[in-house]
Amino acid sequence: MRRMTWKGKAGIAGLGMAILLGAVIGTYFWQMRMQKPFDVNMAAMHHTGGMDGHEHGMHEHGEHGVRTADSQASRSCEAIMAKAGKEPVREVQLTVAQQETKLDNGQTKQTWTFNGLTPGPEIRVTEGDRVRIVLKNADIKEGVTVHWHGIVLPCSQDGVAGVTQEAVKPGERFTYEFIANHPGTYWYHSHQASSVQVEKGLLGKLIIEPLTNGFDYDQEETILIQQLNGTMLMNGSTKGANIEASPGQMVRLRMINAANETETIRVNGAAYRIIAMDGHDLHEPEMLENYQFQVAAGQRYDLLLQMPRQGKVIVESGSGLRAALGSGSEPQPRSDYTLFSWTDYGTPDPRAPVENLTFDQSQTLELGQTLFIKSINGKSFHEIPSIVVKEGQRVKLAIANNGGGDHPFHLHGHIFQVLSRNGQPLSGSPVFLDTLATQEGETYEVYVKADNPGLWMMHCHNLMHASMGMSMMFNYEGVSTPYRVGTKSGNLPDL
Ligand SMILES: [Cu+2]
Numbered sequence: 001m002r003r004m005t006w007k008g009k010a011g012i013a014g015l016g017m018a019i020l021l022g023a024v025i026g027t028y029f030w031q032m033r034m035q036k037p038f039d040v041n042m043a044a045m046h047h048t049g050g051m052d053g054h055e056h057g058m059h060e061h062g063e064h065g066v067r068t069a070d071s072q073a074s075r076s077c078e079a080i081m082a083k084a085g086k087e088p089v090r091e092v093q094l095t096v097a098q099q100e101t102k103l104d105n106g107q108t109k110q111t112w113t114f115n116g117l118t119p120g121p122e123i124r125v126t127e128g129d130r131v132r133i134v135l136k137n138a139d140i141k142e143g144v145t146v147h148w149h150g151i152v153l154p155c156s157q158d159g160v161a162g163v164t165q166e167a168v169k170p171g172e173r174f175t176y177e178f179i180a181n182h183p184g185t186y187w188y189h190s191h192q193a194s195s196v197q198v199e200k201g202l203l204g205k206l207i208i209e210p211l212t213n214g215f216d217y218d219q220e221e222t223i224l225i226q227q228l229n230g231t232m233l234m235n236g237s238t239k240g241a242n243i244e245a246s247p248g249q250m251v252r253l254r255m256i257n258a259a260n261e262t263e264t265i266r267v268n269g270a271a272y273r274i275i276a277m278d279g280h281d282l283h284e285p286e287m288l289e290n291y292q293f294q295v296a297a298g299q300r301y302d303l304l305l306q307m308p309r310q311g312k313v314i315v316e317s318g319s320g321l322r323a324a325l326g327s328g329s330e331p332q333p334r335s336d337y338t339l340f341s342w343t344d345y346g347t348p349d350p351r352a353p354v355e356n357l358t359f360d361q362s363q364t365l366e367l368g369q370t371l372f373i374k375s376i377n378g379k380s381f382h383e384i385p386s387i388v389v390k391e392g393q394r395v396k397l398a399i400a401n402n403g404g405g406d407h408p409f410h411l412h413g414h415i416f417q418v419l420s421r422n423g424q425p426l427s428g429s430p431v432f433l434d435t436l437a438t439q440e441g442e443t444y445e446v447y448v449k450a451d452n453p454g455l456w457m458m459h460c461h462n463l464m465h466a467s468m469g470m471s472m473m474f475n476y477e478g479v480s481t482p483y484r485v486g487t488k489s490g491n492l493p494d495l
Pocket of ligand 1: 408460
């Protein structure tokens with residue numbers, strides 16, 4: 001019997017490898033295509049496919065499976081805007097442009113900026129203000145939008161390309177207007193090709209100061225963590241932030257994670273309290289010492305701490321960035337930290353119970369991964385059936401992380417309350433969020449009051465995951481949109 005030569009074996013192995021590689025690459029591009037549909041109406045349950053133009057005007061929804069025509073009581077997201085009123089107006093101009101940004105480590109990056117900056121200018125308003133932002137696009141040909149992350153606002157102002165507006169093209173402008181109803185720490189970013197545009201620099205801080213403060217402090221600071229074309233920055237610096245603070249001063253430190261990965265934060269030199277999550281105050285939060293806590297992508301944590309009599313306070317992130325507050329010697333670093341849990345922190349508030357609640361609708365969302373796509377209930381992006389609610393409904397969402405990394409799950413236009421983690425009701429402060437951190441194996445139940453009619457995206461805020469399909473809609477029955485997502489219109493909100 002003739003034995004195969006070494007070359008023959010290598011040839012067959014090589015051919016096998018080539019076929020396998022071809023199949024993998026083919027599948028990859030086929031699946032990536034699904035994130036770039038041709039023409040989709042995100043208000044409809046099913047996509048049009050772009051061939052026959054047929055749209056499904058019917059939704060199956062609710063606990064009774066009632067079918068209702070869209071034309072019935074239909075209203076367009078475009079027409080849902082802030083009512084006229086006499087609130088003090090705060091107007092801000094934001095111009096996006098391409099430019100070179102020189103970092104403080106000497107590197108030069110090709111960036112996209114707001115008013116020449118990344119992060120963009122901090123927008124700071126007061127609770128109750130009417131905020132008017134005029135966005136101009138100088139030269140970004142893909143078009144841009146601004147989404148106001150965590151803000152409860154009218155549908156037409158949400159800044160999602162292809163859902164609430166057309167992407168704003170070079171030479172064009174778009175004016176956003178909303179009432180700053182909920183004080184807290186927020187941020188803004190482009191929601192056109194978000195995974196690309198946020199990475200290139202289109203993001204910034206948005207602070208709504210409260211009319212009356214629930215906590216006393218002498219000064220406040222905000223730190224924002226971002227990833228700019230592969231480089232981690234804190235407040236735009238590769239070296240971190242140096243914050244002036246005097247001994248004994250009470251400092252409110254607002255922290256925004258605008259990058260894609262969960263950041264583990266350690267504080268040395270002072271005990272502190274976590275007083276707010278995603279902008280919303282916690283109820284009777286206790287003092288923490290020797291704890292580390294995790295801020296997922298898109299989330300915000302506000303800390304309250306008192307500067308020591310002497311020396312610095314150091315706030316360090318897992319990605320190696322640090323903020324130094326005060327002056328003098330640095331505290332000794334520790335090696336033992338307990339992981340903070342927000343499910344039993346602070347005290348319950350009888351006004352916001354987590355048990356014995358009733359709901360009009362319950363849905364389960366399983367976040368996971370299949371091959372190259374990130375999925376919700378096994379489907380990706382526009383193929384995921386929208387959740388359809390009626391105004392006034394009490395909706396329970398069970399959100400399970402079945403793998404594929406941390407999935408910070410963000411719902412637009414609403415503030416939801418977390419009820420339980422892994423079947424265990426929260427036993428501390430009520431927790432109100434717009435971005436829920438989930439890790440593999442965890443299941444959370446959250447309560448959403450359907451009180452803001454519109455078409456709302458709901459997606460993983462690791463924007464890479466969103467671009468790979470972990471993005472869907474939370475739609476109100478009867479709300480339509482004149483805009484379309486897809487390569488035909490060029491509106492690709494989560495690409
Ligand atoms: Cu994810």
